[in-house]
Amino acid sequence: MLYREAGQFKTSYVADQAIFPIRQDRIGLAVILIAAFVGVPLFGSDFFISAVMVPLLVFSLAAIGLNILTGYTGLLSLGTGGFMGVGAFACYKLTTVFPDVNIIIWVLVSGFFSCGIGILFGLPSLRIKGFYLAVATLSAQFFLDWAFVRIPWLVNNNTSGAIEVPTRTLLGIPVTGPTAQPEVRYLVILSVVTLLTVIASNLVHGRIGRSWMAVRDMDLAAELMGIRLYRTKLLAFAVSSYYCGVAGALMVFFWYGSAEPAVFGIDQSFFILFMVIIGGLGSLVGSFFGAALIYGMPIILKGVVAMVGLQITPATVEHLTFMTVGALIILFLIIEPAGLARLWQIGKQKLRVWPFPY
Amino acid sequence: MRAPDDTPKSRTGDVLLSVEDVSLAFGGVKAINGVSFDIRQGEIRAIIGPNGAGKTSMLNVINGFYHPQQGRITFKGRTRAKMRPYEAAAGGIARTFQNVALFRGMSALDNIMAGRTLKMKRSMFWHLLRFGPAMREEVEHRHFVEEIIDFLKIQEIRRTPVGRLPYGLQKRVELGRALAMEPELLLLDEPMAGMNLEEKEDMSRFILDVNDYYGTTIALIEHDMGVVMDLSDRVVVLDHGLKIADGTPAEVMKNQAVIDAYLGVSH
Ligand SMILES: Nc1ncnc2c1ncn2[C@@H]1O[C@H](COP(=O)(O)OP(=O)(O)O)[C@@H](O)[C@H]1O
Ligand SMILES: [Mg+2]
Numbered sequence: 114m115l116y117r118e119a120g121q122f123k124t125s126y127v128a129d130q131a132i133f134p135i136r137q138d139r140i141g142l143a144v145i146l147i148a149a150f151v152g153v154p155l156f157g158s159d160f161f162i163s164a165v166m167v168p169l170l171v172f173s174l175a176a177i178g179l180n181i182l183t184g185y186t187g188l189l190s191l192g193t194g195g196f197m198g199v200g201a202f203a204c205y206k207l208t209t210v211f212p213d214v215n216i217i218i219w220v221l222v223s224g225f226f227s228c229g230i231g232i233l234f235g236l237p238s239l240r241i242k243g244f245y246l247a248v249a250t251l252s253a254q255f256f257l258d259w260a261f262v263r264i265p266w267l268v269n270n271n272t273s274g275a276i277e278v279p280t281r282t283l284l285g286i287p288v289t290g291p292t293a294q295p296e297v298r299y300l301v302i303l304s305v306v307t308l309l310t311v312i313a314s315n316l317v318h319g320r321i322g323r324s325w326m327a328v329r330d331m332d333l334a335a336e337l338m339g340i341r342l343y344r345t346k347l348l349a350f351a352v353s354s355y356y357c358g359v360a361g362a363l364m365v366f367f368w369y370g371s372a373e374p375a376v377f378g379i380d381q382s383f384f385i386l387f388m389v390i391i392g393g394l395g396s397l398v399g400s401f402f403g404a405a406l407i408y409g410m411p412i413i414l415k416g417v418v419a420m421v422g423l424q425i426t427p428a429t430v431e432h433l434t435f436m437t438v439g440a441l442i443i444l445f446l447i448i449e450p451a452g453l454a455r456l457w458q459i460g461k462q463k464l465r466v467w468p469f470p471y
Numbered sequence: 472m473r474a475p476d477d478t479p480k481s482r483t484g485d486v487l488l489s490v491e492d493v494s495l496a497f498g499g500v501k502a503i504n505g506v507s508f509d510i511r512q513g514e515i516r517a518i519i520g521p522n523g524a525g526k527t528s529m530l531n532v533i534n535g536f537y538h539p540q541q542g543r544i545t546f547k548g549r550t551r552a553k554m555r556p557y558e559a560a561a562g563g564i565a566r567t568f569q570n571v572a573l574f575r576g577m578s579a580l581d582n583i584m585a586g587r588t589l590k591m592k593r594s595m596f597w598h599l600l601r602f603g604p605a606m607r608e609e610v611e612h613r614h615f616v617e618e619i620i621d622f623l624k625i626q627e628i629r630r631t632p633v634g635r636l637p638y639g640l641q642k643r644v645e646l647g648r649a650l651a652m653e654p655e656l657l658l659l660d661e662p663m664a665g666m667n668l669e670e671k672e673d674m675s676r677f678i679l680d681v682n683d684y685y686g687t688t689i690a691l692i693e694h695d696m697g698v699v700m701d702l703s704d705r706v707v708v709l710d711h712g713l714k715i716a717d718g719t720p721a722e723v724m725k726n727q728a729v730i731d732a733y734l735g736v737s738h
Contacts, residue, residue, distance in 0.1 A: 129613075315601035319609060320593070323577070323585045330574035337534055338652060339560030339589035348595075395576065 178356025187329030198377030200358025231354025393454025484512030586651025
């Protein structure tokens with residue numbers, strides 16, 4: 114079957130407003146979902162699930178969160194790591210104070226805590242923008258870093274100063290803690306990420322998404338059309354940090370199993386930012402691409418090094434990754450600022466008119 | 472847009488907007504200096520004057536982007552010392568810009584849909600779901616927007632990111648975005664600047680049609696005197712922030728102060 118919209122006439126604006134108007138796209142999406150929900154748990158090795166798929170989904174969710182703020186609304190944030198941390202610590206407090214409530218509910222609720230913190234640090238966006246706002250989010254990052262280390266109450270005063278994830282069950286099956294199986298943890302994460310991606314897609318394709326992009330592209334014109342700048346920006350901060358918070362909670366509870374505050378440092382913020390830049394500012398599918406590339410590259414590089422049989426230390430591999438990521442970011446910023454998502458669009462467009470390009 | 476009014480249009484409707492004794496300064500630069508004029512319901516009101524006369528600044532005062540240091544603005548019977556952008560938009564003032572100010576990363580369709588924002592009422596909750604009320608609202612407004620797209624003959628470029636459109640089409644999309652607000656007062660800042668003759672004729676046609684068919688009141692900044700003579704009912708002339716003439720196009724063209732201003736006679 115060719116990738117083509119010919120013969121698929123939209124008989125109504127409902128069909129035309131659909132997020133995937135082309136049938137082949139919908140089929141492709143269905144295949145991916147089936148592969149993710151059925152194929153991976155059945156056939157994926159434990160290593161593939163725990164070390165590739167789980168991190169990928171967590172980072173994709175965080176990248177979607179940052180993309181809503183930076184890609185869609187044009188507000189650069191360097192506080193992503195901190196907002197993820199708020200989600201993780203909130204989830205820890207909630208599940209230790211109320212252990213009987215299901216952990217998945219607490220993961221989804223913990224996002225609201227980072228949402229609140231996000232709004233708080235978004236307040237200056239009324240007056241400042243661009244570089245100065247980025248500095249404000251940087252100060253959020255440093256403040257949160259400090260709070261995570263200095264407030265022992267956040268980790269219930271335990272001596273390690275780290276979050277130690279307790280075992281929690283769903284229908285009698287452990288989903289967190291040392292006894293939780295990789296497949297189970299993966300399926301929980303996948304469900305949450307799928308749900309939140311659908312919601313993000315709903316938001317960005319309607320009035321709210323248009324307002325975000327309008328503020329990003331030309332705030333004065335947006336304002337003169339009755340879009341309230343401040344509210345729109347604060348909403349972007351709120352939704353964005355909700356997503357980052359949930360990603361942080363998932364990361365600690367369903368991936369790491371325990372986490373020190375250093376996990377939520379400025380490095381994490383930059384890591385997610387790179388994913389968004391390389392994947393594509395203002396693209397949800399790009400958030401997945403970016404996460405795959407940035408997280409996947411070191412793994413692939415290590416694999417290649419091992420395969421070729423080169424005698425390189427892991428430290429060198431790490432440096433190599435850093436350099437490649439750096440070069441890629443510069444390359445993308447210069448040649449294709451819209452990132453991998455744009456290359457994907459171009460590829461699909463070519464396919465649509467293939468084999469007659471004109 | 473409002474239903475077309477089929478009563479023969481009287482060119483001397485009530486005053487829709489008036490500015491009185493408005494002054495605006497940037498530091499030492501007096502951009503507007505004690506200017507008063509009014510815009511009547513249903514008319515096309517041209518604002519002309521040499522570069523730097525204060526025309527754009529006047530539009531910015533009217534829709535609340537600049538706040539004058541002195542003067543009053545009366546819109547739909549309510550007098551204020553200054554407008555606020557949101558009030559102006561909600562009150563029915565729409566606007567295009569001298570240097571196109573489209574949302575460059577968005578498609579032509581999304582740009583025009585963005586013009587419907589104030590008319591869309593569904594809350595965040597429904598937008599999270601998308602299906603149901605939010606979708607119905609979206610489709611309802613899409614119908615309206617498609618009418619504008621047909622009217623402006625931009626069907627082919629619906630899905631094109633506007634940043635990639637040629638200048639003339641960008642100006643057209645920008646007009647579409649303003650029309651999507653169903654404005655009572657439409658402010659057009661040099662809508663034909665940089666266009667060739669054919670594009671100018673198209674744009675003139677659109678402006679007249681909007682005015683005729685929907686009865687939209689229009690304030691128009693334009694340099695081409697032929698266009699001004701053809702389109703406008705009344706003209707106000709600014710020079711160095713001062714109003715130097717006000718009247719029908721024919722009256723204004725005969726005015727000695729206007730001729731001097733345009734020939735660059737120093738005052
Ligand atoms: N934002 C601004 N800051 C400083 N000066 C301005 C600003 N906007 C306009 N001016 C000045 O006000 C005067 C009138 O400008 P403008 O209204 O753009 O004129 P016109 O549209 O008639 O060409 C000019 O001298 C211009 O330099
Ligand atoms: Mg001007």
